[in-house]
Amino acid sequence: MGSYYDIDAILTDAQKVPCTFELEVPGLGYLDGNSGGDMKKGTRVELPLWLGEMLAVSRQLGTSPLVTLDLPTALSPRVINALKADPRTVDLRSLAPHFYDLGARILELFEEEEMVEVLSETFKKRAAEIADHAHNPRGALGESADFLRGLDETERQLFRAAHDSAKSMKSWMGEMKK
Amino acid sequence: MEMVTVVPRQRLEGLELLGGPTVPLHPPHRASLPLWLALLLKRQRRANILPPPWFHPTALTSILDIERNKTDQFSPPPPLPPPATGEATTSPPFLLSSTADAPDGALPYHWLELGEILLDAAPDDVVDPDTVRRLMRDLREIRMAKIRAGVVVLDGSGMVGLKGVGGMEVGEGRAFISGVVDGLRKIGTSREQALREREVEEGDDAYDPVENGDEMDL
Numbered sequence: 001m002g003s004y005y006d007i008d009a010i011l012t013d014a015q016k017v018p019c020t021f022e023l024e025v026p027g028l029g030y031l032d033g034n035s036g037g038d039m040k041k042g043t044r045v046e047l048p049l050w051l052g053e054m055l056a057v058s059r060q061l062g063t064s065p066l067v068t069l070d071l072p073t074a075l076s077p078r079v080i081n082a083l084k085a086d087p088r089t090v091d092l093r094s095l096a097p098h099f100y101d102l103g104a105r106i107l108e109l110f111e112e113e114e115m116v117e118v119l120s121e122t123f124k125k126r127a128a129e130i131a132d133h134a135h136n137p138r139g140a141l142g143e144s145a146d147f148l149r150g151l152d153e154t155e156r157q158l159f160r161a162a163h164d165s166a167k168s169m170k171s172w173m174g175e176m177k178k
Numbered sequence: 179m180e181m182v183t184v185v186p187r188q189r190l191e192g193l194e195l196l197g198g199p200t201v202p203l204h205p206p207h208r209a210s211l212p213l214w215l216a217l218l219l220k221r222q223r224r225a226n227i228l229p230p231p232w233f234h235p236t237a238l239t240s241i242l243d244i245e246r247n248k249t250d251q252f253s254p255p256p257p258l259p260p261p262a263t264g265e266a267t268t269s270p271p272f273l274l275s276s277t278a279d280a281p282d283g284a285l286p287y288h289w290l291e292l293g294e295i296l297l298d299a300a301p302d303d304v305v306d307p308d309t310v311r312r313l314m315r316d317l318r319e320i321r322m323a324k325i326r327a328g329v330v331v332l333d334g335s336g337m338v339g340l341k342g343v344g345g346m347e348v349g350e351g352r353a354f355i356s357g358v359v360d361g362l363r364k365i366g367t368s369r370e371q372a373l374r375e376r377e378v379e380e381g382d383d384a385y386d387p388v389e390n391g392d393e394m395d396l
Contacts, residue, residue, distance in 0.1 A: 100365055107368035116369045120362055124330050127358045131326035134354075154361050161353035169350050176298045 012101035091150035099152035134162035183278035231282030252342035
């Protein structure tokens with residue numbers, strides 16, 4: 001994990017997080033669709049995670065940070081509550097294509113004990129479901145199709161791994177029959 | 179190198195193999211041979227393979243019952259032999275688990291591989307091959323379902339109990355299980371970090387008096 005060229009890590013860093021500017025920045029208004037103007041203090045804009053993190057964390061001693069980060073909508077309390085209620089019905093992919101990677105990055109920045117628990121539980125419960133789907137393909141129809149479409153990128157890789165194992169096993173068994 | 183018991187139909191002198199010499203074959207005396215040689219002789223109709231006792235419908239049925247009753251663990255592996263007195267100690271993959279005098283109440287490490295091979299190469303030597311084939315499939319499915327369900331109790335550091343799981347099953351589950359563990363560790367990174375920092379802090383506190391004491395001595 002964490003190679004410089006890891007495309008998943010790059011895409012994770014490109015996901016938007018809400019930031020609030022704490023200072024007025026001259027000439028930065030184009031970020032808010034106000035080209036040529038100034039960035040007003042207190043404006044909320046969605047910035048890529050890597051930029052927001054830089055601006056929020058890399059401050060010099062004694063000065064207030066340039067922006068403050070908020071939780072992205074994908075990890076809002078509403079989503080966390082939905083995950084607590086039933087992890088299987090949440091469409092993670094529409095929330096964030098790299099949901100867990102984003103979660104891990106956000107947890108580095110925020111102290112959220114509960115979120116770690118919820119995300120781990122979600123991942124485990126959904127992983128068991130994924131394995132079942134990978135081994136007993138019930139066709140791309142109905143409920144299972146909805147679930148599989150809602151997998152985030154990590155879960156898709158997991159599905160592929162489980163599916164490939166089952167497939168290799170089947171082909172070995174098939175070769176035996178010849 | 180799995181050994182199986184064969185009942186030869188023809189005489190064959192002992193062979194000097196890389197894995198050691200084989201016993202000379204005198205029909206109708208049973209002999210233990212490496213699986214590949216047994217398969218070769220079987221194909222040439224020069225021997226019959228005697229399936230291991232656990233590969234019998236009744237034995238498989240009782241193992242299947244154990245699997246059904248214990249939902250949170252696998253049927254136990256065959257018992258280990260009493261510790262050898264010499265330097266030759268053996269552990270599951272190298273035990274003679276598929277000869278005619280192997281224990282009958284447990285699935286050995288290579289049960290799936292050996293079972294499939296025997297069903298394929300020597301169905302006429304297996305007692306009631308259709309029932310055995312069905313039982314093997316049931317066993318495989320119920321055990322794979324357990325492996326898959328085991329991830330729910332995982333945490334980033336621990337492992338599901340895989341006692342009694344065969345080599346092929348471990349191989350099949352490996353990609354999935356390691357993927358889950360990787361994912362969990364990634365999510366738990368921040369918590370681990372926090373724990374470690376706390377430990378370091380507490381460690382510092384604990385060492386402080388000692389350091390102070392050292393300074394006093396100086």
